[in-house]
Amino acid sequence: MKKKLIKFIFFLSILNIVNLNISFADTSKVDEISKNLRCLICQGQSIYDSNSDFALSVKTLISEKLALGNTDDDIYNFLKSKYGEWIVYEPEFNKYTLLLWILPLFLFIFGGFLIVRKVFISRF
């Protein structure tokens, strides 16, 4: 009887560990996706950081969609279709965001050029 009880407890603990691992795996994926999403009703917070009702609902939706077998891109695209490009931190490269992507690069090259010129002139 004692042995049976020990076996039963051992079986339950294994089940619990497996269950915990699954839930950890799910949570980390939800965290990963929600870190890339902007909380639209909060000030400068991601969905991951926020505990607003909106953010909590989005997190629930992400875990539901993951459970249904949706990929990361499916989830991002779904949320973009509902709230627009603004919900993702990294905007897509298209004609509307062209300047956003190009301008920092341009400023970096231009700044580099100015520094090189200044150094060059001061040395020679």
Next chain:
Amino acid sequence: MKIRLSFIFILTLAVFILLVLFKSLFENKIYVPEKINNKIENISIREFYSDNDLELKNLFNNNKFILINIWASWCLPCRQEHEHLIELSNANNLTIVGINYKDKKNNAQKFINELGNPYDIILKDVDGTKSIFLGAYGVPETFIIDNELNVLKKYIGPINKENIIEIKTVIK
């Protein structure tokens, strides 16, 4: 002289900031987006009383338009707009659908008993995910949709008298 000038500058700045803050107290709290998602999905949402899942397309009841109002008993602005929804409940051509958002059933029922029921159908969004399918941000929020599920108007925040006039014009 220098101290006096900086004092005048700081005082002017403080008065300006106070004026801006004071003016914002009387600003309209509602936001009506100009660009809205044209169409919403025909999703199923659970009915408040029966727990049956109902599709949005089946809620028109021979009316041309649906007003979807997302509300909760814990939401103060929802109380504020409720009288306007009661006023709209007499309008022709309009089915008013309330989506009870992240609420306790008892509290929601008390809210309706106390303030009246403007809704033809009440649905419930227990975890807030259905509202995301509608592209909503929270409570209160109101959508006017036609029988093709095109969103004609969207109000983020409590609706007011002017909005009611606008809604009546849209559903004419």
